[in-house]
Amino acid sequence: MNQPTSQATTCVHAGSQKDTTAKGVNTPIFTSSAYDYLDVDVHAYPRYFNTINQQVVSDKIAALEKGEKAMVFSSGMAAITTALFSILKTGDHAIFQNDLYGGTHHAVTNELSRFGIKYTLINSLSAEEFEKAILPNTKLIFIETPSNPLLKIIDISAISALAKSNSILTLIDNTFASPINQNPLELGIDIVLHSGTKYLGGHSDLCCGAVISSEEIMHKIWSSAIHFGGSLDAQSCYLLERSIKTLSIRVKQQNSNALAISKFLESHKKISNVYYPGLSTHPQHHLASRQMSGYGGMLSFEVTTDPDVFVKKLKLIAPAMSLGGVESTITSPAQTSHSKISEEEKEKAGISNYLLRLSVGIEDADDLINDLDLALNGNT
Ligand SMILES: Cc1ncc(COP(=O)(O)O)c(C=O)c1O
Structure with a gap:
């Protein structure tokens, strides 16, 4: 080639x-x-x-x-x-x-x-x-x-x-x-x-x-x-x-969806923290801009309500343990990827029971935001 x-x-x-x-x-x-x-x-x-x-x-x-x-x-x-x-x-x-x-x-x-x-x-x-x-x-x-x-x-x-x-x-x-x-x-x-x-x-x-x-x-x-x-x-x-063969177009769509979703979550009153390197409020945003050409499709956030109840209300975003797929998935790190780590270690690492990790897919960003919005506002 x-x-x-x-x-x-x-x-x-x-x-x-x-x-x-x-x-x-x-x-x-x-x-x-x-x-x-x-x-x-x-x-x-x-x-x-x-x-x-x-x-x-x-x-x-x-x-x-x-x-x-x-x-x-x-x-x-x-x-x-x-x-x-x-x-x-x-x-x-x-x-x-x-x-x-x-x-x-x-x-x-x-x-x-x-x-x-x-x-x-x-x-x-x-x-x-x-x-x-x-x-x-x-x-x-x-x-x-x-x-x-x-x-x-x-x-x-x-x-x-x-x-x-x-x-x-x-x-x-x-x-x-x-x-x-x-x-x-x-x-x-x-x-x-x-x-x-x-x-x-x-x-x-x-x-x-x-x-x-x-x-x-x-x-x-x-x-x-x-x-x-x-x-x-x-x-x-x-x-x-x-x-x-489709990695580049998938990831570019995931980058742009994740940025739109993290901005939406950041302004929502039922969300206490949003972790996404593309947000200007992220503590290492400038470093991320220096060494990354896109900020990725992964973001995490803390809800102020029961996380399991919130996740069950989502219609499009599926509760699933893995990440990086074309479909958006959500998981509780405390219950899945970090479940084998002691409570003390989890606390030290900042992984609370209210933390949710979202793997943003290639769906339409507005549809994903709508799904999150309805589940957060309890109108489902
Ligand atoms: C960042 C990261 N590295 C490595 C692994 C392990 O990969 P696998 O499950 O394919 O063995 C995972 C799995 O979730 C991961 O998220």
């Missing part, structure tokens, strides 16, 4: 391989798990992450994140744990932002110590606080921005500069932003992760993950990944490839 000029073009064309048999415009699905080993340069096998459908979608994701190489996994958590355990070993220390997706937080606090890996969780967003936690054996800094569920923004360039000056690798969960709104490799981050179950998949019908980095780092991750075995099957790779 010629050099693409924009992310929208990359979404459609990057990675594609010609269908030389039927001359169709889409990548065929190659379902084999057994491949010829004679007279070939590479021994293909699905668990080696090197079959055609795996490579096509990985190349598309690498192009979108401006990385040299990508790999796709059977879930976001498979991507995260494979990356962590391929980089860290017994005796190492890693630094994590405390405000992380609940599943990642739980994996860090439950798995790392069992393998003799020490970690520090940082409550603050400032690079100075991360610096204070650096030890001689610190090998990795893991951040997530915008964070789940409070949409906090951390300075990606400041963290990557700090890590580089201490020879520490950096890893970011870029799920909430998607590659359309934020490209952390360009800001100095070493490794980007996605739960592809969310925006990359985008239709609430796929479970997958992705890791993107340099050839050298990806080779290290691949060497462990083939042992851990979290690869993605051909049909899912094809679905993911097809979904990403």
Whole structure:
């Protein structure tokens, strides 16, 4: 493919391989798990992450994140744990932002110590606080921005500069932003992760993950990944490839819907707080404007009434645990993604029982606002 000029073009064309048999415009699905080993340069096998459908979608994701190489996994958590355990070993220390997706937080606090890996969780967003936690054996800094569920923004360039000056690798969960709104490799981050179950998949019908980095780092991750075995099957790779073709237009619509909805919620008397980096009242709005090209489709807010009663009154917006789909969904982080975290930890992280997280879809913004308005005013 010629050099693409924009992310929208990359979404459609990057990675594609010609269908030389039927001359169709889409990548065929190659379902084999057994491949010829004679007279070939590479021994293909699905668990080696090197079959055609795996490579096509990985190349598309690498192009979108401006990385040299990508790999796709059977879930976001498979991507995260494979990356962590391929980089860290017994005796190492890693630094994590405390405000992380609940599943990642739980994996860090439950798995790392069992393998003799020490970690520090940082409550603050400032690079100075991360610096204070650096030890001689610190090998990795893991951040997530915008964070789940409070949409906090951390300075990606400041963290990557700090890590580089201490020879520490950096890893970011870029799920909430998607590659359309934020490209952390360009800001100095070493490794980007996605739960592809969310925006990359985008239709609430796929479970997958992705890791993107340099050839050298990806080779290290691949060497462990083939042992851990979290690869993605051909049909899912094809679905993911097809979904990403519309990623840019989906995310742009979600960005604009989320901004309109957060402005509406901010002015509503039954809402006490709105968390959306696109609002000028968001504490890190300027930082978000600097490092993101769009503010995303995720926002959170606190209701002053019973959140379950409010959610049940919604007609269009569905109560659902995942995010990033074309349909708008709403969830209570305290009851779902962060339910395994202790009450004390939840309070420390600012996750109240009145907090709701909205994943804004591609529906008409006025219809979504109307749905929220009717449910808030009790006229349903
Ligand atoms: C920000 C973020 N990262 C990672 C994950 C884990 O992804 P998966 O559920 O695909 O394993 C999630 C899931 O909700 C998430 O929201």
